Structures are given as C-alpha cells and as structure tokens.
Amino acid sequence: MTRPSFKTILPIVVVILLAVLPLLNVGAYWTFLLFLFFIYLVLASMWNLLAGYAGLVSLGQSSFIGFAAYTVGALLMMDISPYLAIIPGGVAAAALCVIVSIPLLRMRGIFFAIGTLVVSEALRIFFTNFKPVAETAVWGGAGIPIKAYISPTALYYLALILSLISLLLLKFILNSKFGLGLMAIRDNEAAAISCGVNSFRSKLYAFILSSFLTGIAASVFYLFQGHVEPFGAFGMSWNMAMLIAVIIGGLGTLEGPLIGAAIIVFFQQMLAGFAGLSLIIEGIIIVVIILTMPKGIMGVVKNLRAQRA
C-alpha cells in the first residue's frame, strides 16, 4: 500500500510547493517561467483532449486564443475589472466554438484539421482589417492594448488554479462515461455509435470544453502580455506550442502534457535568442518523434514498464 499513497501524496506536495513559491522570493523570472508552464499546460491538455482522446486534430486552437484575448481587450476598454473579464473571454471562445462546430464537426480527420486552420486564418484576416473606430492607432493590424493592473503574483495564482482545475476536470472526465465514449469514437466511430454513443454530441461537448478552457488560459495570458495583435494571437506559434508539448509528452496520455509543457518552456527560453531557428528545431522534433516514437515520452515509459513487468 506504500505505492498508491506515494502517488497521491506527491501531487499534493508539489502543488503546496508551487503555491508557496512566490512567497519565498525566488525572483520574477522563475515565477514567470512557471506561469508560462501553467498556461501551456492548460492549452496542451485541452489540445490533447481533442487530438488524443476525441481523435480531432485541431490546427485552429489559436482562433479561440485570439478571440478570447480580443474579448478581454474590448471589455477592459469599457473599464471592467480585469478579474471579471477572464470568464467572458472563455465564454466568448466557447460561443465561437459552438458556431464553428456546426460545419466543422461534420468533418473528420484531415478535413477537420484544415477546417480549423481555415477558421483561424479567416479570423486573423478579419481582425487585421477590423477597425471599429476609424482614425485611431488601435485595432487593425496594430492590435489593442489590454490595460490590466494585476500583479504578476496574482496572475501566477490564477494560472496555477486554472491548470489544477483543468487537470482534475480532465481526470474526472476521462474516467466518466463521456470520456469512455470519446475514446470509443476515436478508436472506431461506427462501432461506438452502434453501442449507443452519441458521436456528434460527445465531440461537441469535448470541443466546447476545450475551447472554453483554452479561452480562459488565453485571457489570463493576455492580461499578463498587456497587448493583443492579430498576427501573434491567431498565429501558428500557439498551435505549434500545444502540438509539440503533447507530442513530446505523449499523445492521449494525461501525464504527457505535463512533461511536454515543461520541456517546451525550457526549450523556448534556451532558444529565445534564435527565434527563427527555434521553430525549425521544433518542427524537426515533431517529425522525428512521430516517426520514431509516436506515443512520446509517456509511450516509451509505458513500454519500459511493460517490459519490466
């Protein structure tokens, strides 16, 4: 009985350590890195819910990120407290998701992937050209400021709580009937439907949940960033970050995004000086991992465990 108790104690200890960390004066840099880690963890876990468990490879998660960020920016322009703008950011992303899932969820595989890509491209172009107030320096390609006076420590806690909630929610969902239905759809859609799984509804719920939490994570991140512009917010680098975190860690595993998000934060800091090069290396990593170990690090770990047993 020592092993399972260790398994339950370890996460609690880690969470307590993370919670007291900002009080220990570790420096702004480390709290920033952990903040980034939490945000990437949420994004990667949500992408993993879609690609790893529901079998929907989305290349347009950045559309939810950008849409949530713009919602937060627009709300702050109306002098709303930044804390109250976070949830509407997620709701806006979920609403966008409901609208786009009418055409998108009828597709599968590559059609879904390209459909999501088209949506994010369309939104990027829309926000590049969208200027509700003429003759100003904001909106359009220049983007809008997100003037929030929140201390980095408060944002750190927000991100920590958010990542905890998403992980617990995912763990709960994946053990529920809904999660099992999703995995059944991924493995064999026709068989799942004949067993009574409502394929469209399960996919829709997964898609909405993932866009909602992606939107909330994006709202928290952009409150930190202080500015949103279309090329960054709807850009490929967001999709790339989630994709690579999940693929390195292990597609379709709960622990995968944890490892992957940590690696991606470390990696991005290491290669911060070579912006162009870092994406090339990330691309090479994706190609190599897919060809050599498609289940990522967690897949290798599981294989080793299976061999030992």
Place this chain on the structure above:
Amino acid sequence: MISPEILINSLMLGVMLGGLYAVIGIGLSISFGVMKIVNLAHGDFLVLGCYFAYACLSFFGIDPIPSLIILVPIFFALGLALQKFMLERSFKIDPNAPILLTFGISIILQNLYLLIWTPYSKALITSYMLMTLRIGKYNIPFIYLLDLLVALVALILLRAFLKKTYLGIAIRASSQSWRASQLVGINTSRVQAFAFGLALALSALSGVFVGLTLPFTPTSGTNYLLIAFGVLMIGGVGSMVGSFIGGIVMGLTQLLSGTFLGVGWQLFFTSIIILIALSIRTEKILGVKK
C-alpha cells in the same frame, strides 16, 4: 463607384488566375486521391518553387520559365524521397500521424525560408513582367494570360496521362480502391511514391508561375494550401474539369472581393468559400466520382 470596365477586368483576371489555382489544386488532388491524406506542406513546397526560381534568377540570371527544366525533376525526386522515407512510415502508425508529420514539415520549411530569404516579400522580376495585351478597352497582363495557357496545357496533358498510360490508370485505380488494385497486381507503394512525386513536380510548376504573377513571402504557403484545398473540395478528387471550375471559383472570389471590398479582405472571403465548400462537399454536387 465601380465601373463596368473594372468589373469585367477583374472577372477576366479572376478566371485567368483561377486556371493557375486549378494547377495548384490538382497536385493536392492527385496525392489525396491515392494516399487519402492531405499534405499540409503542399503550399510550402509551392513557395519553395518560387524561391528556387528566385535563387536561379538572382544568382545565375536564369529566367524562371527555363529554370523549370531543373526544378521539376528535383521536385519529383524530392517527392519520391519524402514519400518513401517519411509518409509511408507514418501511414502505418496512426491515421492522424501523417497530418502531424506534414504539419511539422510545413513549419520547418516556412521557418527555413524565413531564415534564408528574410520575411520581406519577394517577386520574380522579369522583362515580361509588366507586359500587357490591349484588347479594345481592356489591358490584359501577359503573365495572367500565360498562367491560363499553361494551366490549360497542364490539365489536358494530365488528363491524357491519367486516362491513357499504365501509371495513370494505376493512380486512378488505387484512388478508387487500394485493396482491389493490389489484388490485380498494382504496386501501390510505388504508385503512391509516383503520385507524390507528380504532386510536387506540379507544385514546382505552379510555384514558378505563382512567383511570376504575385509576390510571395515565407508564410504564403498556408494561403496556397488553403486555396488548393478549396479547389479540391469544390472540384473533387482527380477531376480536371472539377478542378478547373474550383480554381475559377477561387480566383473569382479573390479578385471580386478585392475589387469591391479592398485587398485586405480577399483572403477572408476565400476562407469563407472554403468553409462553405468543406461543409457542403460540393464534390458530391458536381457529381464527380471518387
């Protein structure tokens, strides 16, 4: 407001550009038909064609059109190699693995171009770049006319190839049923490699003409991927006529939205058309057999 001359002019340009888009789409269509995957790096290989032609032009002073004699075989070989060493292995792993793999390749290529050729937009500057033909009231750019001509020749040749030669028939057979074509003795692995090589050779061809017609940047590839995908969705798999119609729809959408709403909105409406085509699957409306 907009005079009828401008409208007719943009209609003509749209149709001519549409021919070029049909060639961009047909490469994707052939490889999709045989392998049932979309190469997400399709547009980036097309942009590679633009940059190769640019390099030939700026280093050796070779005109982009003769440089096709070098480009097409190189791209064909590149396609064979990619299929043999990467895509074929990824099929066996997971149905989603090829999507992620080609997405990774696309990211590598885009950032490689960014590193080598800077983010600034480039164009293939030639002596015939600004030549126009004057017909009545209308000025038709020579390049656009050339695009349409090349597209028509390419589509007719491809059609003959797919209908008359053994390899063409094998490509069509393996698009219809992989297993049945293996049963009648078609080496499907080799057919796939050839189809992918052909797709890349076509993207070299269309890349050079895209480069001659429009300026290009390292990330233009995504736009061309989406255009190619729109053509595929409208025109159906492996149909030359369908692709031609699809190309013209895309070309007209781009030109007309540019004329009426401004250049910034062009790609927005192209995206909307692609989404509509994706959700209603026009290939079924046009009655093209898979």
